[in-house]
Amino acid sequence: MATFIIEGQHQLKGSIQPQGAKNEALQILCAVLLTAEEITINNIPDIVDVNKLIDLLRNLGVKITKLDKGSYTFKADEINLKYLESEAFKQDGKGLRGSIMIVGPLLARFGKGYIPKPGGDKIGRRRLDTHFEGFINLGASFRYNKEDHFYGVEAKKLKGTYMLLDEASVTGTANIVMAAVLAEGKTTIYNAACEPYLQQLCKMLNRMGAKISGIGSNMLIIDGVDSLGGTEHRMLPDMIEIGSWIGLAAMTKSELTIKNVSWKDLGLIPNVFRKLGITVEEQGDDIHIPAHTEGYEIQNFIDGSILTISDAPWPGFTPDLLSIILVVATQARGSVLIHQKMFESRLFFVDKLIDMGAKIILCDPHRATVIGHDFKSSLKATTMTSPDIRAGVSLLIAALSAKGTSTIHNIEQIDRGYENIDERLRAIGAKIKRLD
Structure with a gap:
């Protein structure tokens, strides 16, 4: 200590x-899982929580290259999905609150996403219902192992829908948006979070080929696309x-x-x-x-x-x-x-x-x-x-x-x-x- x-x-x-913004970084880094193409991210803060997430992505198979202080490239073209069911992942994931946001991208691109109950600050209850209710609305099936505190969602193909979030959760909105960009059809998210870091995520996804409108408001409309490409992004x-x-x-x-x-x-x-x-x-x-x-x-x-x-x-x-x-x-x-x-x-x-x-x-x-x-x-x-x-x-x-x-x-x-x-x-x- x-x-x-x-x-x-x-x-x-x-x-x-x-x-660079910690809370933005935790969202943006998870978004690299949505494409097999290279993404460059600048102004990444050199802090414990962000470095833990980078290590988790590396263990998942993302190819990561450090270009300079705070600048990295990420290429998720050979993801090791077996890692998600390993004991190592259970340990890596539960030590970081932001690890929950890998679930949306993995579900959208690979049809399944798993996560142990995430850690983080002991500041009171921080429930995950908004995340998983959003995935279920998109057509995913949900399971939870109480003994291991292990969550899972699976879907052959996500379907766009209308949803009213029970709370304007920033991480919940980010996770659902990342799932919806590759869903079939149109998704409308009402009572969405609209903070600047969420706006940054949506703008980055649009540069990658997503179709998101209403950015900055509490109603996001997402027309699903078949795939996303690479881009470059700078943190606020x-x-x-x-x-x-x-x-x-x-x-x-x-x-x-x-x-x-x-x-x-x-x-x-x-x-x-x-x-x-x-x-x-x-x-x-x-x-x-x-x-x-x-x-x-x-x-x-x-x-x-x-x-x-x-x-x-x-x-x-x-x-x-x-x-x-x-x-x-x-x-x-x-x-x-x-x-x-x-x-x-x-x-x-x-x-x-x-x-x-x-x-x-x-x-x-x-x-x-x-x-x-x-x-x-x-x-x-x-x-x-x-x-x-x-x-x-x-x-x-x-x-x-x-x-x-x-x-x-x-x-x-x-x-x-x-x-x-x-x-x-x-x-x-x-x-x-x-x-x-």
Whole structure:
């Protein structure tokens, strides 16, 4: 188990380049299974979860060549379907939440797809019903082995249909879209997710020869085609990392520039931070955060009531940034209610912040009220353990703003989603050391 040692209360300065988007990568990489032709993908983040998926694809028989940092070619012309029923696959697949998205492409192209119950963050229930109900609607038969926690779907030929998703699941929508592009006839998906990473997947599939319309809306119409070809694709910058750097700048009273953020794909993220009183300046395609030497003040609603920040499906505010918002609020002027609607275990890391001196009332598993210190009382350094990717980075930001030297264990969780985070933070002045 690796550890970070962090010396807090140092002002940072400079610019930082966001990595490629983790959540986009997990979708796009699975899409290479839809064709035997070569696909080139650029700006792939070098993080644990993505590298695990690349290894899984390689074990499945995909020919993978690294061209440069973050750039790879993939050719799935000799897939080893026997691997799907091996013990090795059961171990490889269950260690990664994103492995569920290989099922749609495999079902569409080869008529069968299997997956062990995927792993990932322990942030609450993350059911797979939307995925498999979509496949069943397309004509697949479903089976589940309770002893092995092993799922399977099979179909001789998928048939297009109309479906209304029970939730606007991003991974569920992506999986069903990848299955439907090779189905016979027209598929209509209503209540589809429409976040930028899903739009990126649909645009890539269209370049490969798919016929998808309604991209960016909650109704996707897919006319099935017989086969798909190769293409080249570039990942968007990671919006969750961008939000993390905004929060870091505010908490450490630092002047930072976040480079090449793709402003048009950030949605509500800049405005939510502005509601906390943080100055978020647009400079071309960069974000500039000036040093908040006088702190920042939380806005109230126009009727004077306390601000509530909650998550929602896109274009609502992403749940992955609520833990960052919560940490940033601990040093604001004013109070805010954080409402985490989607996952019932994601706020449980607040006990670590309370140990550091934060004023937080955990109302229930979904809601926390934060009373800001206005920097009149610093957070105090402590020893912590990272429970998941986003909570881990939130605790890291808290440690960088705290008085004294903090220790964070289990930083493998942070490495799952953030590329070389300690090196990149040291480059802008952070005092952070990794111990293996």
